[in-house]
Amino acid sequence: MRLDLVDITKSFPGVLANDRVSLNVSSGEVLALIGENGAGKSTLMNVLYGMYRPDSGEIRIDGEAVTFGSSADAIASGIGMVHQHFMLVPVFSVTENVVLGVEPTGVLGSLDMAKARQMVKEISDKYHLDLDPDALIENLPVGIQQRVEIVKVLLRDAKIVVFDEPTAVLTPSEILEFFEIVKSLVDAGKGVVFITHKLKEALHIADRIAVLRRGRVVGETTPAQADENKVAEMMVGRPVQLVVSKNSARPGEEVLAVRDLTVLDVDGRTIIENASFAVRSGEVVGIAGVQGNGQTELVETLTGLRAASSGVVRLGGDDITDASPRLRHELGMAHIPEDRQRQGLVVGMTIAQNLVLTRYHSSEFSSGVSMNWDKVHDVAEELVKNYDVRTTDVDNLASTLSGGNQQKVIVARELSRDLRLAVASQPTRGVDVGSIEYIHSQIIKERDSGTAVLIVSTELDEVMALSDRVLVMYRGQIVAEVDPKTTSAMDIGLYMAGSKPQGVNA
């Protein structure tokens, strides 16, 4: 089967999301679709999957034009999609999830679960997915859940399988396993579209790479012809520095000291268990770990948004275990939260208002009961300039900014004052390559000015590139401390998965 997207154009009010995009993919090959956030990848795939109707252009299957009114049409034509966020029912078994909507039935429409289980088993064996048909989804790790999604797609006879950012939730070893699955799909004659913003992975697995920028295909290349720098340049439209350039750290005195920190959730389950670590001035400590191993809660506890059950947190000698977020802020702690839309910004307010969100109450911006918006405006103008936030007016709503620029607003707000400690959680999640480069350089600059920096990220590459020391979190515990210069990503990946690299006795 050959799938052609021909001159697809799709616009939304004020945005040309796809501008005459043409792509093709055939059975037995992997096409990587790579582009920054907002480049139009998702729109294009929604067009392909029947969620949007294109303004013009057509979709052809084996040369014949087709129109998809809904995703059901797309599925019927042999197109399958594995979404970034899984569409699974947690309390259902693997088999139940897979057959949901296409249940095999027996007499009088009764469910034929034996047959369903058989179907799942067959597909699982054929592609070496190693799935237990009776396991409950909620008990499965994310990597396995993804395989369930893949089986769902295969059971519906997909010939072209689209993966939307499939590796975002996986550990390094799971990513390797995922690549094996992709290979077996290709060997079985499936065509694969692999949507990603990770250059390395595209270069590793793809036969061809199509680069999308501002709604257009700006080029197509192959892993043989291009390297990371070249693809990054195509994505961003200018040369990009991919490696974080930094000198070795000159750590000073201890700024953040965490001793035996234990945090329970509302149900009394332990989320963080006896964590002890320190961050010194002038160094970046990174916390690596697969999403959901307590990093989010650790950051919330350190920044005052969640109560510690026991243990002590000190900032420069002051006990701040029970201090409010505002007090911590005033003591010189900055917090770049993991979810900028949910926590970091009020997107319905202006850029200027967001730039003072954590310090509107200082005498610089307000007196008594009233705000001094003129002063806010002036400071905002300066911050937008200094931190390279791309906007025409600081009085525009924050919602008008791209993800990268929204993140720069937060970075500007949090780092543009005298700090003792900066806590940054997922500082570059969903941010374009150009902004990543910038945000990383700002974080290193902060370190070099003597601030203690704590980075939490599920992107292992990011943690390793920025950090001077790496702590690995697994199931609420800090299971390892490693030197990123002497430890391989694979070894850290093993710690992240709860095991130890061979030859290590810890």
Place this chain on the structure above:
Amino acid sequence: MPAWLDSLGSRLNRLSSFVITLLAVVSALVVGALLIVLSDVEALRTGNFGSAFSEVGAAYWALVQGSVGSLQALSETINNATPFIIAGVSIALAFRTGLFNIGATGQMMAGGLAATWVGFVMDGPGILQIPLALIAGLVGGALFGAIPGVLKARTGAHEVITTIMLNYIASFTILWALDTELFQRPDRTDPISKFISKASTLPRLFGFLGDRKDLFAHSGILIALLCVLGYWWFLERSKMGFEFQAFGQNPDAAEYAGMRAKRLTMLGMIVAGAIAGLAGAIEILGRYGYASQNFAGTIGFDAIAVALLGRSTPLGTMFSAILFGALQSGGREMQAETDVAIDLIVVLRAVIVMFIAAPLLVKSIWRVKSAQVNTGQTFKGWGS
């Protein structure tokens, strides 16, 4: 979908909320006209709709005449609009703080009762009486608004539920209070309060025109306009207004930024309650001169529609309150002059609000993002 329709759609998307509001009002008038025609039994039987259409013209003309057609009509419109403006501001402010205050009626009763008490129990000069009675109204409303505020902050009880229930409590408490010796008018057996003192009565607005018995407009409208101005200042210039709005739009971000969510929830309900209490006080001091069980009527609920129509902005709330006030006074004239019942006004108001809500509904169904259309209404669902 043909391309022209598509482009019309995207152009409509970009229309400002003001135009959509205007279209909603016009559409509601069209629906109202249809209803007038369809309820003309004579026309339906004979199939002669000519007279029915002229009935529409007559009804709407009476609506205009009765609302702005004369000084007396204008005076009525002003009196009707006054509580709508103040209670509308109360609800708009709660919306902006992420709270859905359905309890304005109860808060009006609390404020009105407190003002009544000050009005008849003390006998000072007007310059003292009126401010004191108004403050009593503010305090009464604030205390009554504090209950759902504290309940929500402490226990998470949703204010929609608690304020509805508190409306009943207010309604029966006032019934009880008006039966006590303290409040009840000595010569009456029904639940009705003593008259407030003359000094406590708000001066007539058109007093300078001489002693015109037909002009009832009182100076409460000036207080209402001050409320609008104050609301504007609060939103645009005050520190607390910034906190309220940040919290209303994104409670997580507000908490992240060091604002205290519980305190803001309580304060939001207290301030909203105080303003609604002021509306109740002004109804007593300006319009009635005494308290009865139903003096607050449905104003507290109608004010929700006012705030929605005005998208919770200061000017928007003011204009929609004036529109509602005008419809009410015009409706009476319409009922008197033509065969059209005043109930049409209720239908018109409902249809206006529906048309305001409908584009948003459509947008949310179609997942169309449009920054321009904003109800200013940011409260969260019951589950949150």
